[in-house]
Amino acid sequence: MGCAGSTQTKAEGSIRKIRKPKAWKHPQPITKSQLIQLREEFWDTAPHYGGTKEIWDALRAAAEADLSLAQAIIDSAGIIVHNPDLTVCFDERGARYELPKYVLSEPKNLIDDP
Secondary structure: OOOHHHHHHHHOOOOOOOOOOOOOOOOOOEEHHHHHHHHHHHHHHHHHHOOOHHHHHHHHHHHOOOHHHHHHHHHHHOOEEOOOOOOEEEOOOOOEEEOOHHHOOOOOOEEOOO
């Protein structure tokens, strides 16, 4: 018997399929407009976290697209997917890009705007 992590190595060096993040919950119930505002603030400041604007733009386009288009965007931009839900990615130069779940999917406790 091998260790539990020994089967993980076959994914290294190959293109990983992306998926939406698992269901998650925001600390407090949040409205759609609040979620949109959080997303806009993140994308406005994301390039300041490092990496290149082109990769951030590709990640945003992928985050806002359906899965098949998102996969095509990721593949064509040369983005290396570390976590299949896109929360951690790298570019070809090794720069790390971390995306919060709120830019990738809606929380379970999303409420209607008043």
